[in-house]
Amino acid sequence: MNGAKALLAALEKDRVEIVFGLPGGANLPIYDALVDSGLRHVLVRHEQSAAHMADGYARIKRKVGVCFATSGPGATNLITGIATAYADSSPVLAVTGQVALAMIGKDAFQETDIIGVANPCTKYAFQPRTAAEIPETIKKAIYISESGRPGPVLVDIPKDVQQTTEDIFFPELVKVRGYNPVLDADFSQIGRTVELLMNSERPIIMAGGGVILSGAFSELQALAELLLIPVVTTFKGKGAFPENHPLAMGPIGMHGHAEANKIIVEADCILAVGARFSDRSVGRFDEFGKGMNIIHMDIDPAEIGKNKLVDVAVVGDVKASLKTLVKMLSKQVISRDKHNPWLKRRKELIDYYSESIKDYTRDLTAKKALKKLREILPSEAITTTEVGQCQMWASLHFDVISPGTFFSSTGLGTMGFGFPASIGAKAARPTVPVVDIAGDGSFNMTENSLAVSVLDDLPVIVFLMNNYMLGMVAQWQRTFYNRRYMGVHQKSCPDYSKIAEAYGAQGIKAQSVDELDKAIRSALKSNVATVIDITIDPEEDVYPFVAPGTGLKDMITGA
Amino acid sequence: MTATTEAQSHDRLVPLYILSSLVENKPGVLFRITNLFRARNFNIESITVGSTEMPDLSRMTITTKSDERTVDQLVKQLRKLIDVVEVTVLDKEHTVYRELALIKMKAIDPPVRMEIINYASIFRANVLDIAKENILVEITGTPDKIDAFKNLVTHYGIIQMARTGVSALPRG
Numbered sequence: 257m258n259g260a261k262a263l264l265a266a267l268e269k270d271r272v273e274i275v276f277g278l279p280g281g282a283n284l285p286i287y288d289a290l291v292d293s294g295l296r297h298v299l300v301r302h303e304q305s306a307a308h309m310a311d312g313y314a315r316i317k318r319k320v321g322v323c324f325a326t327s328g329p330g331a332t333n334l335i336t337g338i339a340t341a342y343a344d345s346s347p348v349l350a351v352t353g354q355v356a357l358a359m360i361g362k363d364a365f366q367e368t369d370i371i372g373v374a375n376p377c378t379k380y381a382f383q384p385r386t387a388a389e390i391p392e393t394i395k396k397a398i399y400i401s402e403s404g405r406p407g408p409v410l411v412d413i414p415k416d417v418q419q420t421t422e423d424i425f426f427p428e429l430v431k432v433r434g435y436n437p438v439l440d441a442d443f444s445q446i447g448r449t450v451e452l453l454m455n456s457e458r459p460i461i462m463a464g465g466g467v468i469l470s471g472a473f474s475e476l477q478a479l480a481e482l483l484l485i486p487v488v489t490t491f492k493g494k495g496a497f498p499e500n501h502p503l504a505m506g507p508i509g510m511h512g513h514a515e516a517n518k519i520i521v522e523a524d525c526i527l528a529v530g531a532r533f534s535d536r537s538v539g540r541f542d543e544f545g546k547g548m549n550i551i552h553m554d555i556d557p558a559e560i561g562k563n564k565l566v567d568v569a570v571v572g573d574v575k576a577s578l579k580t581l582v583k584m585l586s587k588q589v590i591s592r593d594k595h596n597p598w599l600k601r602r603k604e605l606i607d608y609y610s611e612s613i614k615d616y617t618r619d620l621t622a623k624k625a626l627k628k629l630r631e632i633l634p635s636e637a638i639t640t641t642e643v644g645q646c647q648m649w650a651s652l653h654f655d656v657i658s659p660g661t662f663f664s665s666t667g668l669g670t671m672g673f674g675f676p677a678s679i680g681a682k683a684a685r686p687t688v689p690v691v692d693i694a695g696d697g698s699f700n701m702t703e704n705s706l707a708v709s710v711l712d713d714l715p716v717i718v719f720l721m722n723n724y725m726l727g728m729v730a731q732w733q734r735t736f737y738n739r740r741y742m743g744v745h746q747k748s749c750p751d752y753s754k755i756a757e758a759y760g761a762q763g764i765k766a767q768s769v770d771e772l773d774k775a776i777r778s779a780l781k782s783n784v785a786t787v788i789d790i791t792i793d794p795e796e797d798v799y800p801f802v803a804p805g806t807g808l809k810d811m812i813t814g815a
Numbered sequence: 816m817t818a819t820t821e822a823q824s825h826d827r828l829v830p831l832y833i834l835s836s837l838v839e840n841k842p843g844v845l846f847r848i849t850n851l852f853r854a855r856n857f858n859i860e861s862i863t864v865g866s867t868e869m870p871d872l873s874r875m876t877i878t879t880k881s882d883e884r885t886v887d888q889l890v891k892q893l894r895k896l897i898d899v900v901e902v903t904v905l906d907k908e909h910t911v912y913r914e915l916a917l918i919k920m921k922a923i924d925p926p927v928r929m930e931i932i933n934y935a936s937i938f939r940a941n942v943l944d945i946a947k948e949n950i951l952v953e954i955t956g957t958p959d960k961i962d963a964f965k966n967l968v969t970h971y972g973i974i975q976m977a978r979t980g981v982s983a984l985p986r987g
Contacts, residue, residue, distance in 0.1 A: 558891035
């Protein structure tokens with residue numbers, strides 16, 4: 257068996273069913289082997305999209321998503337997608353072709369030191385030097401990628417290694433001696449957590465992406481309901497807790513819900529679960545959580561104390577930790593009153609901010625559009641977003657009801673992520689509608705994935721809130737640069753419904769709520785991708801807004 | 816106080832941490848580790864790598880002048896690297912740590928040459944080479960001791976200096 261066949265067999269043995277990729281000179285042997293393989297190959301139009309598709313697939317399937325690219329530019333094109341997966345802890349396996357072993361270091365055609373390039377944005381990067389090493393390498397790569405705090409891994413295979421025929425052995429188990437993720441619940445620290453939570457009057461749960469990654473939805477809900485603790489999320493954690501739940505407060509952060517930002521600064525005890533205290537979530541590190549007890553549950557020991565010193569650190573899989581915490585708490589006598597002052601305060605804040613955030617009166621605004629989408633879309637539908645105003649509007653105005661059905665490029669903030677990622681998500685769960693909540697600036701970056709969506713029968717809905725503007729940049733220029741606009745106008749180019757049609761997809765323009773209603777219903781019935789081109793006023797800002805370098809309490813409401 | 820001496824006195828106040836780690840003995844490991852220092856803004860005083868009693872593992876000794884919280888992060892980030900098998904912060908009280916330095920200084924006049932040779936013997940340093948206009952001394956010890964010797968001979972004119980960085984093992 258040659259190296260290329262060994263690669264594909266190793267992937268199949270590890271339950272991989274689909275790969276997203278693009279061939280080139282240095283991975284031709286792999287593509288030749290694909291002809292006879294059971295793996296489904298989805299041909300992309302740009303490698304960045306292959307990585308995003310693998311990422312979207314991985315986030316919904318909760319197992320590794322695989323992408324292929326050739327050496328040099330093929331491999332470097334993957335990097336944005338790999339860095340996106342790294343920032344959001346998503347298990348992506350990138351397999352790149354490399355020039356032949358003897359040519360490495362000779363500046364050969366399409367040679368890049370992709371191991372060096374990928375190092376800062378992968379959990380690990382391998383370069384097997386013999387065909388016989390490939391199965392073990394792939395098994396290790398998938399193990400590292402999926403376990404602990406997940407993340408991307410790259411395997412770079414020189415072309416001659418793909419071609420060499422050797423005796424191939426597929427190991428059942430692999431061990432990586434320098435890699436031992438902590439998974440079990442830490443009982444002593446959970447004991448201290450119980451104490452702090454029981455003794456606090458104004459506790460809050462801050463749920464992060466770790467809850468989604470570990471699938472700890474029911475444990476989180478059980479904990480919140482047991483102690484009647486309001487739940488805020490980070491943006492990455494959006495949808496870790498049903499946003500229509502009576503204890504839900506929505507995401508905190510730069511464009512978080514006002515009531516969530518307000519309640520978290522009033523709390524006396526924060527339980528952060530699978531969250532990393534990012535600047536976008538908590539504002540200034542020194543100001544956040546001042547005078548409060550902070551409990552931090554995370555699988556990654558390096559997150560403890562990185563941005564924020566905490567009082568109790570519970571290292572381990574958050575699902576296991578939460579389960580243990582709920583078990584310990586249920587042995588205690590809990591007498592929390594449903595009408596306690598803290599829950600009353602929660603209600604007060606929600607009522608207050610429902611009327612004190614700037615609203616726009618036009619017939620069709622981003623907020624109205626998203627409320628309409630929520631109204632029509634079934635709760636099990638998957639939504640993702642592009643990056644910018646569309647993303648923050650989604651955070652504010654689109655409630656995720658079924659846990660784990662929402663994701664976005666929250667860490668790296670990659671424009672162009674949402675559309676290919678939605679195609680990956682559709683491949684992972686073909687039976688539910690998948691919607692990319694998009695803006696024109698981002699969609700423009702990877703719109704050529706329409707070809708993939710149409711040809712590979714992966715129909716998704718692009719909910720394009722179109723202001724022909726790099727809207728978030730324009731908002732900052734309005735707010736901080738005295739309306740001195742530079743480089744933000746897209747000037748009505750291109751016509752997105754025509755773009756959709758050119759690829760054989762459906763394009764619908766919506767300029768009113770009624771038209772939008774019809775468009776969404778039509779898109780849900782369509783068996784090809786639909787781009788709904790929704791006209792949004794370019795002056796519409798996202799509020800509330802926490803300016804960079806300030807604390808969550810310094811919210812700008814626009815009103 | 817001049818800027819240099821202010822910096823030096825500040826330097827003395829910041830404690831030196833010695834980290835000892837076992838890492839996979841294979842290509843690319845040193846790159847991954849130094850890249851981590853750069854990417855996360857860790858400031859390193861010295862780093863030494865060499866073979867151990869185990870052929871597949873290398874020992875890497877890292878020294879840094881820093882605060883406890885930064886060192887804690889440094890250790891955690893190092894542990895996160897797949898190629899790093901073990902990291903410990905060595906307690907200086909219970910650690911033997913040494914550095915080697917080669918110092919070539921200007922020495923033309925016979926009295927100066929005698930003075931340098933005397934200093935060298937007080938510091939248990941070895942004179943490795945004497946040429947017409949310079950002397951080359953090898954000194955081994957803690958970084959402080961080497962600093963002290965270096966400060967003592969600076970005014971003769973140091974022509975070249977090479978320090979190895981610290982190697983360390985726990986006592987007992």
